[in-house]
Amino acid sequence: MGYSCCVKGCHTKSHGRKVDHKIRFFRIPTWKRGYGRQVEEVTKRRRMAWVAAVRRTEITFNRISPFMRVCSLHFHKGQPAYEMMETDPDWAPSLHLGHTYVTPTAIARFERQSRREQLRKEILQAAEMGVDKDGELGELQSEDSTPEPGGESNQQQTEDGTPDTGEDGGQLYAEEWTHEAVGESDELITEDEIQNSSHDVAQTECELCVLRRAEIIRLLEENRELRRELNECRISDGFFGEDDEKVKYYTGLPNLGIFMALFRFLVPLMHGQRKILTPFQMLLLTFMRLRLDLPPQHLAHLFWISPKTVYRIFNEMVSFLHANLRRSIVWPERETLRKIMPHEFVEAFGHRVAVIIDCFEIFTERPSNLKARAQMFSSCKHHHTMKYLIGITPKGAICFLSKGWGGRTSDKHITLNSGFLANLLPGNIVLADRGFDIQECVGMLCAEVKLPAFTKGYCQLAARDVEETRKIAHLRIHVERVIGNVCQKYKILTGTTPINMILPCDGEEVTMLDKVVTVCCALTNQCPTVV
Structure with a gap:
């Protein structure tokens, strides 16, 4: 339609x-x-x-x-x-x-008509005032010409009835007559000139009104254009436009539709109090910090705020996103796993594979406390790190994430104490690296852990062990690809984390780094899987 x-x-x-x-x-x-x-x-x-x-x-x-x-x-x-x-x-x-937009000709016509009406009223008022003055002058002259009682008239009449004023009087009378005639002609000329000049003035002013109207329209258009450019400089709601590549670069999400769906889901959950930035700008600032690991000073210049405000908004938004997006990291039901099981896993292990697990580490600053320094030093990375246990489904979705542990903690200890085993069901198979020596603990749950075999000394592996190791290593590599995808999308996980981010948040058992890792994994689940 x-x-x-x-x-x-x-x-x-x-x-x-x-x-x-x-x-x-x-x-x-x-x-x-x-x-x-x-x-x-x-x-x-x-x-x-x-x-x-x-x-x-x-x-x-x-x-x-x-x-x-x-x-x-x-x-x-x-x-x-x-x-x-x-x-x-x-x-x-x-x-x-x-x-x-009003047509300029209609405005000009209306203004010309209004000015003609105004000019007509002024002329009528001036004419009425002129009549009143002539009447008053005539009364004064009649009073002056009235003879006093018992007196003689200063003027004598001639035989034909015209006043005899003598030489001086005749000259005065002629001057008065000439003055009156000239006054009448001057009055007529003045009225014509007033009409002509007023018409010219009205026409000139109407043309000026047209020019002013055009200038006002031009200034309004310029104001709208400047406001649009200012909104683009301030990174407002139209920052992305329709460019999916721009969305992918700044947020890590695949397209604008997913970002706007996430934005519409989160906005009603935000607090109603007024902020320096809009909800869109706060969310975008957080994404840019996670995605590109931009320094707070740089973000402060981009959003026209102070670095202190950047820190505050980032911490608040990460806590907000952690509270609302951590539910997307969920352990699937067995029937769901059977329906989405890739054929490679079905051919190798049937429908029994539940999860693939591995640990990854994030570099941190060296703590000042000696005990914490010893717990966080990783002999594998030769650096102070925080270690996380991650589990993915055979389809590639992140279904489990532990809290952070010191880099010295073994993979087995994290697996046994992170709550991971509570999700396993009898008959499940867990694919893991050989560092996860948890067969005995998982066997109590009637589950099975598949670990790649390895040689001791120069002993040759049996053909069956070689084939088993090849299948496990081929399928277990998916979890490493997912970990690499998360760290590649969100560069904040590849840098050195400040020591204040590994301290527990006020009134909570998790750290800010735990929240950041959880949010990054939850956002990765919104993207197409790498498996």
Whole structure:
């Protein structure tokens, strides 16, 4: 089914398919009720904002056709912002809405008409004031010309009735007549000039209004463009655009869809208090620190905050992600394992393989405490490390992760004391390296551990042991590939961890490094498996 944009003046149509790969169509958001007071108020305001932006008579808050769509051309980033980000410019449509731009000619015509009306009123008021002044002047002259009682008139009339003013009086009368005539002509010329000049002024001012309107529109467009560039510099919600490679580089996740699905899952769980950064920016900062191991000072420059704020946001977000994503590291049911068992394992061991285990180590700074220093020194790595036991399913998903142990701790001790054995069921097979000497302990659970055989001195292995070792080593290598994938995706695990990250968190038994490793493994489970 094809869609068309409901914004006035927009003729974008899909005709059953997208116009191109960049134009999409979005429904007018609904008013969500039953999700809490905050969500209800925000979604109500957003629906009202969309209806006001579209501004069509047939679209009201309570009456919107399900076929009404708004295309991506009306958003700065090409798509609506998340509904809880009310301050984002794309929270509602804001571009090319049809009613934000008024035709300049209509404005000019209205202003010319208004100025003509104003000029007409001023002329009428001036004329009325002129009539009043002439009346007052006539009354004063009549009062002056009235003779006093019992006195003689200063003027004598001639035979034809014209006043005889004499030489001086005639000259004065002529001057008055000339002055009155000139005054009337001046008044007529002045009115014509006023009309002509006022028309020119009105026309000039209307042209200036058109130029001003065009300048205002240009400045608004420039303001929107600068705001978009500023949002890109500040790494806002439209940072990724539609570029999956950019998402993969900064987060380790395979594409934008998985990242946005994870973001939508986490945002409602975040606290409602205002932060310096938006939820998107906080999550992206955490991913960039995990993925690229960027120094806090560098992240502070990127997000325009202080390094101290970077430390605080990173610790808070890692704890938040650990609390909500650790459930994705789960031990699968036996029936599930049978359904997803790769054929290589079925051919070698049937459907009995439950898990492949191994240990990996993360370098740390040298602790100042002598006892801790002795417990953390790894004779294999020749460095102070923290060791973790990891278990994967035959399909390659991480299903078990222990807490961190000192690098000196043996693999067997970690396996017996990390809670790993509690997940095994009778008949399960565990593939492990020969360092995991736990056959006796696992045998009590009616499970079996397959370890590669090794030679003692110059003794030659039997043909059966050689074949068994080859099969185990061939399949056990998957866990090493998964460990390499986790460390390759998230470079923070390959560097030297600060000593403060291996100290227990306040009121918890786990360390910040434990949380970081758990989050990295949980995020790796969201990516395609390497098996």
